[in-house]
Amino acid sequence: MKIELSIGMPSNPNTWALLDGHVAPQGIDLVPSVIHPSELFWRQLRFGDFDVSEMSFSSFIISLSKGDDRWVGLPTFTTRPFFHTGMFVRRDSGIEAPANLKGRRVGVPEYQQTAALWNRGILHHEFYVSPPEMEFWMERVPDHSHGGATGFTPPLGVTIHQIPPEKSIGSMMLSSELDAALHYVLDNNLVDYSTVDLASHPDIKPLFPDPIAEGARYYAKTGIYPINHCMAMKRSVADKHP
Amino acid sequence: MLKAFDAANDIAEKQRLEHVDYHLRNGLLSRNAAAALRTPIVRHGIKANRTLLEAAAQYSHEQGLTDRRIALDEVFAPSTLDQ
16 A cells, blocks of 8 residues: 655756656655745744655754754755855955955855855855854844754854845845845745845846856865755654655 | 655656757757766765765854764665665
């Protein structure tokens, strides 16, 4: 007899065959829901809505480190950009290289999200700018964030301000209240609410003038092609059906 | 479950090539582009991704988000650890 499992995940060419039923896991009837990842991880961490879901790798290991053993990971990695090549700066900020980010006001959707984890790690290891040397402004509010669901507090030495509800990373980049965006999420969902298309705005430019070249340089040097999410299954389900 | 994701991935790889088949055959894409399109990008499993997963766990600890460096065998199901 097959077991029925609900699964929440974003739609992606690498998962289409699972979503449309072309491929089915052995012995399992999957009941899929397509949900934006930012929103999905918040729902899952906070409410545990699904038997299986895609999950932020960063938020997953944070919750594990705090003793939350609700989830068992599956090593599937369907989204993989070179996140750091997507950082934006204001053209008039004087930031011409990553080292210039020291002492600057930097927007981040959520401090603990995986993309932000990679970008801080890469700024630190490749460009010698460590997190305490920047001033972070976070967009997501505790009620609707992964950090809110996992008991986030700013790490020692790191300054994180909350972006007020009437503003966003996008609006603060345009008003010069921010100099840079560590990561930027533009597609609408329940937890991210920037609406400005920074990529095509005349006042904004990418931190790396040639993002593709920087991605290739980083990969050639480190062999790392970052992942964003894995899958996580409820431990209660995994224990019952190993 | 992991097998199903691998199968879905294989289908995506195959479909990508099927979608561009006419372009490839008509010479509309350069030989470099053809080779690039045949390169599998998404690889599941721990073996293929160990270095970067350990880097992410290291960054998380260095940045004070986790109080220790989380080991991969704490994260992933025992049945997937050798895959």
